[in-house]
Amino acid sequence: MTDTFVIIGGDAAGMSAASKAKREDPDRNVIVFEKGEWVSYAACGMPYYVKGEVDELDDLVAVTPEEFREERDVDLRTGAEVVDIDREANLVTVETDDETYEQPYDDLLVATGASAIKPPFEGLDLEGVFTIHDMDEADAIEDYVTAHGPETAAIVGGGYVGIEMAEALSARGIDVHLYEMLPHVLQPFGEAVAEVVEDHLREQGIELHLETPVSGFDGADRVETVELEDGTVDADVAIVGVGVAPNTDLAEEAGIELGPTEAIETDEYGRTNDENVYAAGDCAEATNVVTGEPDHVPLALTANRAGRAIGQTVTGDPTPTGGTAGTAIVKAFDLGAARTGIIDEDRAHEAGFDPVSVTVSASTRAHYYPDGAELTVTLVADRESGKLLGGTVVGREGAKRIDTVATALTSGMTVSELQNADLAYAPPFSPVWDPILTAAKVLSGKLE
Amino acid sequence: MTDTFVIIGGDAAGMSAASKAKREDPDRNVIVFEKGEWVSYAACGMPYYVKGEVDELDDLVAVTPEEFREERDVDLRTGAEVVDIDREANLVTVETDDETYEQPYDDLLVATGASAIKPPFEGLDLEGVFTIHDMDEADAIEDYVTAHGPETAAIVGGGYVGIEMAEALSARGIDVHLYEMLPHVLQPFGEAVAEVVEDHLREQGIELHLETPVSGFDGADRVETVELEDGTVDADVAIVGVGVAPNTDLAEEAGIELGPTEAIETDEYGRTNDENVYAAGDCAEATNVVTGEPDHVPLALTANRAGRAIGQTVTGDPTPTGGTAGTAIVKAFDLGAARTGIIDEDRAHEAGFDPVSVTVSASTRAHYYPDGAELTVTLVADRESGKLLGGTVVGREGAKRIDTVATALTSGMTVSELQNADLAYAPPFSPVWDPILTAAKVLSGKLE
Incomplete structure (x- = not known):
């Protein structure tokens, strides 16, 4: 009898696991339950659909359900929600529109994803107020903008989603107000990045309201205003992007343990407390490569990689899921901003480090070569060991240079080791000392 | 009495050492002898001067002689050639237009650079035939092109200089023929890069003559033809760029030892056989970080870094010069091509490795995001240890991603460690799996 590998959730982690398991062991019975209709889609691409740069929502789908079923021989069941996990009996209970049934498993993968946090705002259910975390929501925003031609948008939250949607709606000719309760946007990227991004957002005509908590929305038929502590501002459409929370209810009810971040605890192979x-x-x-501690970084690469590793592990080839450095990159109009590792001083102290940081600005190209851009680089290291803890970059080109820092973190380099990395130089691509190396050089001097 | 640090040669290594020594110890007597008039100049920028993208040769100078003298308090003597090193007496003999004198030293740095190789061609001294390795030569080419308006150019050698000059002369409206005696251009970048670059050069109208040795030039007053084995081709201007050789005569005459590459042998602090x-x-x-063996990589970053480290060492803070991964990047019209580490199979075998390689092509951005480009990535690893040995990339954008590979080499990563590097993803910047990660994933599978 062939083993059955059951997967709950048909996006990045789930479908990566399904594909890998079938590739490694074509005889295995691999069943994916997805409660919606979309699978293997790029949630990160949704703002560009709203912006109009991606024609069809279907373009965001990497592999279609038909391809999974026919080419990869995965038993993919959409519109099928797992409502219970019975770990004693090794079976899940599945509900569809038509029926409820039980499905036994040998191995089970919980890949239920995360949901947009819905803050306790008044008027969150008004027409024209959206969160953005799934494809149907992206579709709804696009439809609403097209149907109602809003003049003014309120975006609540200055994280990736907020900034990407500010760009998208601005490109649609809408006046965008961005509300952030903290002193800066892009909190996980640190102040050096935030200040550059904020200046740029303002240059692009975004009305930035920092340290401005929103208490809700108001309107008759649909949203008309944003409610602030000290008044109201017009808004014909509103997007709430204040973060995501892991979908853990199903797992928790089955006695699967959560970790310190409130996401599901796993070992290096992605196993929960049930083997x-x-x-x-x-x-x-996932394990943070800098601190060695559990971390919750809901990003696509981590999901893909872990899913793929688990697909390999269940077919008999134990494969670690790989750590996370919390690397992220975001486009904000003409800027790219990126971060990796531990930037925040408090978080570094909590992890037992004594953080020292520098911020430098340098050109992305040789000083005499045309069209270079200023890249602002921050690096953080531990004072005593010199161990690199994290970094950020922001500029009109070169944001992917964060990968150099991320690679250095993955391999546990010190700042002086990074300073000696033999990075590529030619005038059209970099100054002799790449801005990352310049930052490492300056930080290295500060550590002496 | 203050110590005297004498430096022979006023470009990247020499001036970096001078600046660093004065910064660390302002009282030190730092004397630089430069036989020409140019110091601290970017030789790599010369093609862009000829192309017309850099207005003045002076723009290529990072720090002027006046700045070195006045702001950095370096005793910089241009037009002063060191003709002898007396290691017994710790002094050098210096010749200028006006005088010959001796200068004692406590520490001496030989930073005499390299010279363009002059192959035994007939007609190499004809007017209109140039090598390009110093500023005066760049100036002469620019003057010649402006004065004579050549219609056809012959470039001999398909290395960086040849390809950059092909782009430069083509931009000046000249029909360019590029002659390479080997089967491919950019030999140190491997075949996968060469094939992409060759197609692109042809698209750009460059006449490529591969496996075509040149025997010389001919002409009455100035160059008129290139001489090949089986005929002649018209050429109104010719550039010979067949590599560089280290300037070691002065050191050799003083009994300073050369290493296996015929460049000056040094220890990890840049010391020769004389302490x-x-x-x-x-x-x-310099020491190759992959093989641990001496290597000769005449590139700017290696020179800057070693000079700076030696400036620090002589002032009492011993600092390793850092290894080289042989990282290089070159622009070929709209393409960027880059390499790092050990690519060549024979060289890998010589260093005791059993090389396995893969080449993959993948988009630089999410598949649905506009304006992505195909990036072709090659990675090479050792079969048994999985140790990463080298890599190349080529494409219309993203060539600087070689830095990820270079950083991995600097830290001695295996392919599976690289595969787990947490690189940055967002649709405008990368697919979920960056092309480097995709290559690592495929190579990792091949190693199993």
């Missing part, structure tokens, strides 16, 4: 139950993607923790 | 004599830059060896 036949794995968790991956936005619902699960 | 008071250092060597750095294009005349010296």
Whole structure:
């Protein structure tokens, strides 16, 4: 009898696991339950659909359900929600529009993802108020903008989603107000990045309201105003992007343990406290490569990689899911901003480090070569060991240079080791000392 | 009495050493002898001067002689050639237009650079035939092109200089023929890069003559033809760029030892066989981070870094010069091509490895995001240890991603460690799996 690998959730982690398991062991019975209709889609691409740069929502789908079923021989069941996990009996209960049934498993992967946090705002259910975390929501925003031609948008939250949607709606000719309760946007990127991004957002005509908590929305038929502590501002459409929370209810009810971040706790192979139950993607923790501690970084690469590793592990080839450095990159109009590792001083102290940081600005190209851009680089290291802890970059080109820092973190380099990395130089591509190296050089001097 | 640090050669290595020594110890007597008039100039920028993208040769100078003298308090003597090193007496003999004198030293740095190789061609001294390795030569080419308006150019050698000059002369409206005696251009970048670059050069109208040795030039007053084995081709201007050789005569005559590459042998601090004599830059060896063996990589970053480290060492803070991964990047019209580490199979075998390689092509951005480009990535690893040995990339954008590979080499990562590096993803910047990660994933599978 062939083993059955059951997967709950059909996006990045789930479908990566399904594909890998079938590739490694074509005889295995691989069943994916997805409660919606979309699978293997790029949530990160949704703002560009709203912006109009991506024609069809379907373009965001990497592999279609038909391809999974026919080419990869995965038993993919959409519109099928798992409502219970019975770990004693090794089976899940599945509900569809038509029926409820039980499905036994040998190995189970919980890949239930995360959901947009819905803050306790008044008027959150008004027409024209959206969160953005799934494809149907992206579709609804696009439809609403097209149907109602809003003049003014309120975006609540200055994280990736907020900034990407500010760009998208601005491109649609809408006046955008961005509300952030903290002193800066892009909190996980640190102040050096935030200040550059904020200046740029303002240049692009975004009305930035920092340290401005929103208490809700108001309107008759649909949203008309944003409610602030000291008044109201007009808004014909509103997007709430204040973060995501892992979908853990199903797992918790089955006695699967959560970790310190409130996401599902896993070992290095993605196993939960039940050796036949794995968790991956936005619902699960991953190990931070800098601190060695559990972390919750709901991003696509972590999900894909962990899913793929688990697909390999269940077919008999134990494969670690790989750590996370919390690397992220975001486009804000003409800027790219990126971060990796531990930037925040408090978080570094909590992890037992004594953080020292520098911020430098340098050109992305040789000083005499045309069209270079200023890249602002921050690096953080531990004072005593010199160990690199994290970094950020922001500029009109070169944001992907964060990968150099991320690679250095993955391999546990010190700042002086990074300073000696032999990075590529030619006038059209970099100054002799790449801005990352310049930052490492300056930080190295500060550590002496 | 203050110590005297004498430096022979006023470009990257020499001036970096001078600046660093004065910064660390302002009282030190730092004397630089430069036989020409140019110091601290970007030789790599010369093609862009000829192309017309850089207005003045002076723009290529990072720090002027006046700045070195006045702001950095370096005793910089241009037009002063060191003709002898007396290691017994710790002094050098200096010749200027006006006088010959001796200068004692406590520490000496040989930073005499490299010179363009002059092959035994007939007609190499004809007017209109140039090598390009110093500023006066760049100036002469620019003058010649402006004065004579050549219609056809012959470039001999398909290395960086040849390809950059092909782009430069083509931009000046000249029909360019590029002659390479080997089967491919950019030999150190491997075939996968060469094929992409060759197609692109042809698209750009360059006449490529591969496996075509040149025997010389002919002409009455000035160059008129290139001489090949089986005929002649018209050429109104010719550039010979067949590589560089380290300037070691002065050091050799003083009994300073050369290494296996025929450049000056140094230890990890840049010291020669004489503990008071250092060597750095294009005349010296550096340690290859992959093989641990001496290597000769005459590139700017290696020179800058070694010079700076030696400036620090001589002032009492011993600082390793850092290894080289042989990282290089070159622009070929709209393409960027880059390499790092050990690509060549024979060289890998010589260093005791059993090389396995893969080449993959993948988009630089999410598949649905506009304006992505195909990036072709090659990675090479050792079969048994999985140790990463080298890599190349080529494409219309993203060539600087070689830095990820270079950083991995600097830290001695295996392919599976690289595969787990947490690189940055967002649709405008990368697919979920960056092309480097995709290549690592495929190579990792091949190693199993």
